[in-house]
Each structure stands twice: as C-alpha cells, then as structure tokens.
Amino acid sequence: MFETIKEFFNPNGNPDLTKAHEFQRKNLPTLWLLGKTGAGKSSLIQAITNLSSVEVGNGFEPCTMTASKYDFPQERPIMRFMDTRGLGEADYNPKEDLDKLGDTCHALVIVMKVDEPEQSAVVNALKKIKKQKKIKKLLVVHTAVLTASEKERERQVAFNQQKIKDVWDENVESVIVDFEADDGSIYNYDLLIDKLASILPIINVMVEDKEHSAKESKNFDKLKNEVLWYCGSASTSDLFPGVGLVSVPAIQAKMLHSLANQYEVEWSMEVFSELIGTLGSSFALQYGIKHGARQLVKFVPVYGQTVGAVTAAALSFGSTYGLGRVACYYFYHKSRGEEISEQEMQDLYRDAMKKGKKASSYESD
Structure with missing residues (x-):
C-alpha cells in the first residue's frame, strides 16, 4: 500500500507504461459509421469532436481497402470512429469490412440522408452485420431533415426507418438532425x-458542455480529453491479473x-499530501486496500477473468477520472492562491467517479 501511495509523488520512478498505452489504443471505444457517401458521416464526427471538416478529413487512416479509421484526439486518443466508404459503389464488396469491423467496434450508427430512398447497399450490409451477432448497440441518424417540409420529412424518415427495423427485427432508436441549419447550429444537437x-x-463525458457555471469548469474542459486518455490506459491495463x-x-x-x-x-510530496488530504483522512488508506483487493479478485478462476476483471477496469476508469477532475479543481484554485473547500472536493470526486465508471461501460452486452 505504501508503495502505491509513493507512486503518486515520484512519477519519474514509475515503470515504463508504453505497453499499457499501446493496448489502450488497440481497444478504444469504437463507433462504426455505416452509410452512403454524402450521408453526413464526417459531419457527425465533427459534431462530436468539435473539429473542422479539414481536420477530420485529414485525420482518417486506411483500415481495409475501403474502410478508414479516425482516432480522437489523434495524439492521445480516447475513442475511434470507423467509416465504410464504399457503400453504394458498384464494385464494393463489404465482406472484408464487415468481418474486420464487426470484431473491433462496440456500437453501430447508420447514417441516412432523409431525401435518399435508395438504401439497398446499407440494408444489405446491415443484414450481414445482424447475422454476425457481434454488434448489439444500434442507432439510426436521419440527416438533412430541414431540406424537406415537415410532412414530407416524417414520411421519408418513416420510410427509411422501417427498412432498418425490418432487418434488425426489434425496436431501433433513431434521431433526426441537420448539420447545416440556417442559423449555423446543428438541429437537434443535444x-x-x-x-x-x-x-x-x-461520448457523454468527452463532449464539451455548451455552458459553464464557472471559469474553473471551462478550464477543465480544455484538459478533459487528456484525463480521459489516462482513464483509458488505467482501465485497459487493469483487465489483467496483477498488472493493474x-x-x-x-x-x-x-x-x-x-x-x-x-x-x-x-508537483511535490507536500502538494500531493494536501491534495489527498482534501479528499478525507481515510482516502489514501481506502484507495490502497480497495485497489489491492480488486487485483486479488481477478485471480479467482473464471469469475476473476470475466466479472472481476471488468469490474476492476470500470473502477480504475472511474477513480482515475475522479482524481483527474478534483486535481484540476485543486490546481486551479491553488495556482490562484484561493481557499479550497474539502467538502466540494469530496463531492466533486464522488460525482466524477460515478460519471467515469458509467463512461467506461462501452462493451457490447
């Protein structure tokens, strides 16, 4: 336990964590975008990442002959987008894409332009995905909805939505959007x-809030993706017995x-002690004991390699996000010479930890 605490104020003495970061990059939460060219897939990525069309366009890397991946942020990624770009083209064979992406993606988004009734390529690809039984989380995004009258929009959306329901054989969630509203906003963004x-x-954690109650929270949003990157590394490395x-x-x-x-x-022992002290006198002791116990559980045959490992990974993601959130709060006020409320720190940690644990649950179930 004391070695665990020592790690916090002696980061230069920590082991090389390159393998943990590499494993994280191979297992990023991944969103598979399925739709014809021009349906609005790149615009969807821009809406989530707040990047420009140029940044998104230049960031894609080939994954198969006709599919590409986009990691966000590119230097320290916390999630991945996969885009099948050949749908609807005469010489496109989706087999390689479907086989590869079905094994690596956690959720599927079908992007359908509201005035495009010819969706046979999308429907045929979805039939193959359904047979694989690897992807269970599905959302249909109907785009460019403001280009049609309200009555016509309802008819067209219902027409395309029914095609997906006929294949998926269950209730399918959907949302209507327009990435080019007249006022420059995204229709139905929230x-x-x-x-x-x-x-x-x-996605709920990484998307920057439109409004902030304080300058401190605005500042945290600038660092949120870096914190989430560390969360992902901690979580994925904690899937294996003893490693975490x-x-x-x-x-x-x-x-x-x-x-x-x-x-x-x-960063010093004094700063570390003061930061941890604001979280309560028993925090460090409980952290060491709980973390060690989570590792021991992972050695239990069968249970440890399934439920135990997943639970440990979620808790590590949550605790890392909680620590990152309160650390930013603490450093912000300390750098300004302001008083730091222990109660606010403790409340902020609990809320952030819960939010982090929920954000880590991206595996298909």
Whole structure:
C-alpha cells in the first residue's frame, strides 16, 4: 500500500507504461459509421469532436481497402470512429469490412440522408452485420431533415426507418438532425449527443458542455480529453491479473504530475499530501486496500477473468477520472492562491467517479 501511495509523488520512478498505452489504443471505444457517401458521416464526427471538416478529413487512416479509421484526439486518443466508404459503389464488396469491423467496434450508427430512398447497399450490409451477432448497440441518424417540409420529412424518415427495423427485427432508436441549419447550429444537437451516449457512454463525458457555471469548469474542459486518455490506459491495463496493481497507480501519478505542470503548480510530496488530504483522512488508506483487493479478485478462476476483471477496469476508469477532475479543481484554485473547500472536493470526486465508471461501460452486452 505504501508503495502505491509513493507512486503518486515520484512519477519519474514509475515503470515504463508504453505497453499499457499501446493496448489502450488497440481497444478504444469504437463507433462504426455505416452509410452512403454524402450521408453526413464526417459531419457527425465533427459534431462530436468539435473539429473542422479539414481536420477530420485529414485525420482518417486506411483500415481495409475501403474502410478508414479516425482516432480522437489523434495524439492521445480516447475513442475511434470507423467509416465504410464504399457503400453504394458498384464494385464494393463489404465482406472484408464487415468481418474486420464487426470484431473491433462496440456500437453501430447508420447514417441516412432523409431525401435518399435508395438504401439497398446499407440494408444489405446491415443484414450481414445482424447475422454476425457481434454488434448489439444500434442507432439510426436521419440527416438533412430541414431540406424537406415537415410532412414530407416524417414520411421519408418513416420510410427509411422501417427498412432498418425490418432487418434488425426489434425496436431501433433513431434521431433526426441537420448539420447545416440556417442559423449555423446543428438541429437537434443535444438529442443527438444523448442518443449517441446511450450506445457509447464515453461520448457523454468527452463532449464539451455548451455552458459553464464557472471559469474553473471551462478550464477543465480544455484538459478533459487528456484525463480521459489516462482513464483509458488505467482501465485497459487493469483487465489483467496483477498488472493493474502497478500500472494503475503509475498512470494516475503521471496524470497528476502532468496536470500540475499545466497549471504551473510544482508537483511535490507536500502538494500531493494536501491534495489527498482534501479528499478525507481515510482516502489514501481506502484507495490502497480497495485497489489491492480488486487485483486479488481477478485471480479467482473464471469469475476473476470475466466479472472481476471488468469490474476492476470500470473502477480504475472511474477513480482515475475522479482524481483527474478534483486535481484540476485543486490546481486551479491553488495556482490562484484561493481557499479550497474539502467538502466540494469530496463531492466533486464522488460525482466524477460515478460519471467515469458509467463512461467506461462501452462493451457490447
């Protein structure tokens, strides 16, 4: 336990975590976008990432002959988009894409332009995905809905939606959007994000809020993706027996050290002690005991390699997000010489940890 605590204020003495970060990159929460060219897939990515069309267009990398992947953010990614670009083309054979993407994606989004009734390529691809029984989380996004009258829009949306329901053989969630509203906004943006977060929860955490109650929360949003990157590394490394016992505290230590530097706060034992002290006198002890117990559970045959490992990974994601959130709050006020409320720190940690645990649950079930 004392070695675990020591990791926090001696990050330079931690082991090399390159393998943990590499494993995370191979297992990112992944959203598969299925739709014809021009349906609005790139616009959907822009809406989630808040990037420009140029940034998104230049960020795609080939995955198969006709599919591409986009990692966001590219340097320290926390999620991945997969795009099948050949649908509707005469010489497109979806077999390679379907086989590969079905094994790596966690949720599927079908993007259908409202005035495009010819969707046979999408429907045929969906039939093959359904037979694979690998993807269970599905959302249909109907785009460019403001180009039609309300009555015509309802008819067209219902027509395309029924095609998907006939294949999926169950209730299919959908949302109507338009990425080019007259006022420059995205029509139905909030509902779109809510629907996407229901099939890939990390989206709810990573999307920047439109409004902020304080400058501190605005500042945290600038660092949120970095915190989530550390969360992903901690979570994926904690899927294996014994590994997380060393790697999770090391990853959290590096995160705290990095965040302190960005707020221009010198990272030291004194700062660490004060930060942990605001979370309650028993926090460090409970952290060490609970973390060690989670590792022991993973050694239990069958249970440990399934339920135990997944639970440990979710808790590591949540605790890392909680620590990152309160650390930013603490460093922000400390850098300004302001008083820090222990009650606010503790409440903020509990709320952030719950939010982080929910965001980690992206596996198809």
